[in-house]
Amino acid sequence: MTWNHWKNPIKALLVVAILAISTWAILPIQNKIHLGLDLQGGMSVLLQLEATPEVPKITKQVQNQVQTVIQNRINGLGVSEPVLAEVGSDRLLVQLPGVKDPDEALRTLKEAAILEFKICPTTVVARAEGDKAYGDSPAGAYKDCGKTVYSGADLKGAQPSPDQLGTGWRILFQTKNPGKFGRLTQDNMGKPLGIFLDRKYVSAPTINGVITSDGEITGSFSQEDVTRIANELAAGALPVPTRIIENETVGPTLGKVDLIKSLYAAMVGLALVVVFMVAVYRVPGLLADFALAIYVLMMLALLAESKAVLTLPGIAGFVLSIGMAVDANVLIFERLKEEIWAGKTLRGAVKTGFARAYSSVFDSHITTIVGAAVLWMLGTGTVKGFAYTLFWGTVLSLLTAVFITRFFTDLVVDNDMVSSHKAYGA
CATH class of the missing domain: 3.30.1360.200 (Gyrase A; domain 2)
Structure with a gap:
């Protein structure tokens, strides 16, 4: 038997496997997706590292030592997915999403524990x-x-x-x-x-x-004293004193409101995209919507398994990557319509349309991936969250466009499920 006979069953198995693995990865979703400071509340502290006669200059090594000690102390507080980032050469940003006792956390960050x-x-x-x-x-x-x-x-x-x-x-x-x-x-x-x-x-x-x-x-x-002190002693002493120069607390209610608004905006935008694709591209648009649903599931699974912290900028990067996925499908389906108008059969139009659109789809995705990678390497804090979801969202968007959408389209065309050219927007 030829590859053409087996390709759709094999692709179907791969799609089913992707669905099964992604679903397994995100359930139960409330325990798998970690929310950032701006979505679940918590505290953000900017620490100034201060030189001493024993340590007259704050070097990169000293900054790394402080970060390691504070990371170990935070682990003792039971905070899920804290964020520590170096700011300049002598500061450290500490974000503690969902911290239950801000006062205890401040003491933990501030005390040298010598x-x-x-x-x-x-x-x-x-x-x-x-x-x-x-x-x-x-x-x-x-x-x-x-x-x-x-x-x-x-x-x-x-x-x-x-x-x-x-x-x-x-x-x-x-x-x-x-x-x-x-x-x-x-x-x-x-x-x-x-x-x-x-x-x-x-x-x-x-x-x-x-x-x-x-x-x-x-x-x-x-x-509380002995628990805190024992945790600090086990984590080690700070090599230099630290001074809190900024302390911002986000209440859980405000974080919940932001989360609801963000999810509402994302769902409305996604719904409009779904309607647009079906209205303009008919059957291919519907198939692209199915592929888009799988894309969202894969992205959530990636966030869950990588233990990434989802923030408001992260949601923005996620939504932008959905736009990239839709843009890829628009390029492909416009090419498909052009091939149908040129008089080709549906099978020929699908094959040629995808092939001719591929270079444009690939180039647009690669430029976005490179930009997101640069943001990740050079950015800090929330910028990294945006870059992370944009990077992986765009990678999965490319996979969705060239594999999953193509599979659904081949499945419909090869089995003559819909043969009217009008059903393909042509």
């Missing part, structure tokens, strides 16, 4: 316990306890835990170098081990035995 252990005189401990201002001042207990003998950089893990009485909270930690911490506790038996977080006094338990791998940090902590 943990230090010092051997403290009992007089300093007594004063720090009774005078909060003295305990919180870098020139107070932190300075009077002398040099740092162990730091958070030497820890390999930290977890929140209820205290032994079950009435308070503590932080359990594990050390990277048990021998070092063991020698420290052995040499200072009976002395207070001052614990400081970001140069603020936390507590000073007395060393009553040799501690090697596991220890605990106690203090006047709430459950």
Whole structure:
């Protein structure tokens, strides 16, 4: 048997496979499509990285280190699909869609989480316990306890835990170098081990035995405090301080309104396109509408499987790529009508029309794909969201035009389902 005999069944199987895989990928849709800050609410924070005597210049490496630490901290907050982007050479944009506790998130972004252990005189401990201002001042207990003998950089893990009485909270930690911490506790038996977080006094338990791998940090902590601090310690300390220079919060109600308006506009536009294609191109227009529905399904599946964050600009890129798909079909069907007017049979008109339109369709799609790729590489934040959906939408649009629309058209023409030239808009 020839290829012409098998081509439509094989193409049909491919189309069915595309439909099945795409449907599987997006269901349940409410759990698969991740919405951005502007659609579900949340917060956007612009951080300024500040140089210190220890780190006099904010380099690319420092910026990357800060981004890694903050990414690890955000993962501990349970925020779905956060966005982190470098802005200039010394700033970082952090977007947290759907964050439930903005205040906790701000503390997580702002705190350096530098943990230090010092051997403290009992007089300093007594004063720090009774005078909060003295305990919180870098020139107070932190300075009077002398040099740092162990730091958070030497820890390999930290977890929140209820205290032994079950009435308070503590932080359990594990050390990277048990021998070092063991020698420290052995040499200072009976002395207070001052614990400081970001140069603020936390507590000073007395060393009553040799501690090697596991220890605990106690203090006047709430459950929220120990969870946040343990998360920060596990993520690591920031190499430089950060300062919040912009903080924008988008309420979930506003995000929902924007989402509804965007979806409404997209559906109205899509409906008008469907009507236009059928009114002008008749049967081919109807076939193109079926192909367009498959295109939308494939695009949603791609967004779901790539865990992309859908934003308002992303929806704009999606809608624009739908326009590219429609434009491709318009070029093809105009060529098809010209071939019919030239006196060719339907099969000949379809074959020649698609072949002659292909170069124009390909060129227009490639130029858009290149432009979207440049936007993705050079853009930040929402620009990337627009570029991402435009890029992949245009790629799938090309696939839809040259394969799926062609398959439907061949299926109708080869089986003589509709033979009237008027039904093809000619």
